[in-house]
Amino acid sequence: MRSHLLNDTTAEQYRSSVTEGIERVAAKLATTNRPFTGVTVDALAPSIDRIDLDRPLLDTTAALDELEELYLRDAIYFHHPRYLAHLNCPVVIPAVVGEAVLSAVNSSLDTWDQSAGGTLIERRLIDWTTERIGLGPAADGVFTSGGTQSNLQALLLAREEAKPGRAGWEEPASYAKLRLFASEVSHFSVKKSAKLLGLSEDSVVSIPVGHDKRLQTVALAHELERCRRDGLIPMAVVATAGSTDFGSIDPLPEIAELCEQFGAWLHVDAAYGCGLLTSRRNRHLIDGIERADSVTVDYHKSFFQPVSSSAVLVRDAATLRHATYHAEYLNPRRMAQERIPNQVDKSLQTTRRFDALKLWMTLRVMGADGIGELFDEVCELAADGWKLLAADPRFDVVVQPSLSTLVFRYIPAAVTDPAEIDRANLYARKALFASGDAVVAGTKVGGRHYLKFTLLNPETTTDDIAAVLDLIAGHAEQYLGESLDRAS
Known part of the structure; x- marks a missing residue:
């Protein structure tokens, strides 16, 4: 063989x-x-x-x-223009070429003696991303498997940074005093990370959002004040730059001010909104991200990269020491003293693919502006889709999009029972998926079932959106008609 x-x-x-x-x-x-x-x-x-x-x-x-x-x-x-469901993007050809190369050569990005140029390419891309964010000259980071891992590592660093110099700190008993704050529409990985980090069940304080689905800073200030009053420790605030359901972007400058005031680590989960780092039209939407202590980016969402291609970035490279362990057979301490660059010193993973190559190839062929133009297109498409929904009496749309997500539901003219409307929307999504004509996502808003378009394909048009809306309405009406027949 x-x-x-x-x-x-x-x-x-x-x-x-x-x-x-x-x-x-x-x-x-x-x-x-x-x-x-x-x-x-x-x-x-x-x-x-x-x-x-x-x-x-x-x-x-x-x-x-x-x-x-x-x-x-x-x-x-995902490349089909009527795939409108989750945060899955069509991929660009240079990245797929990079994928073919990295799979065949099969470098492992844990140590220099397994990757050489791959190590330096990844490090250069980390520097490029931190420069785009504006984290400063001491910044660093490492590629990860995705946003969940990035959030976990960032909160691990925040947990460890919360401990130094605290009188009476005892592990693990003092973990019960730690609190982290995130909006009610933040990613589920925040709560998952808290559990993995050994924090108490009530360690994650959920902050309400306004009608625009952005974290309410007045409520955050109140909770931070209560945390301090109760003798607890504000470990971190997680600000979301592109929520999964709504694409909403929390008010980053105001949150940064509060973190400074209360001594809390600021983590920005920009897994979705990181595409704005390459945008010439919409970069201002994430102003304030440069004040973060750590940032999550998912290139495989809004940089049009194949899964996986992600990173966690930090303002202060020294904080990455909390993920550092040395083994004589892999990365002995003397290597760090000899300035040999081993990426495993920064990572939660050991063996790790050279996923950075895909982004490198994309930037070398298309440039950052090319990526930004594609992301701007889908954001503009979402704005046009919102206008369609807002003008269509058949649908209730939740919020005007900041990025490229639309959350809505079908409202039949002759039905007023909210539970029956829920069932009609659930049926419409399931029937649409079974037909294969389009794929849409679903979520809950205020306890009611809604549908969701996540628009990440520049090839999708407003005609596609209108056609899928008609299909949804048709399936919902079919369900309601059959339901009426059953009742009679």
């Missing part, structure tokens, strides 16, 4: 096999006319279950034929 190892003797086989795989994907992309086939779990699972993994096909073409049936045929295609 040595013939399948990638090396100097199999270079031609590598070329032909990968080319065949690429041709299959390219053909599928060229002929895909809807984002999903509508296949069900019950229909697809038997095809997967019947595969005997102990009996190989021994042929790449046969394996690709099988993959067409098991995966490519029924994959959900």
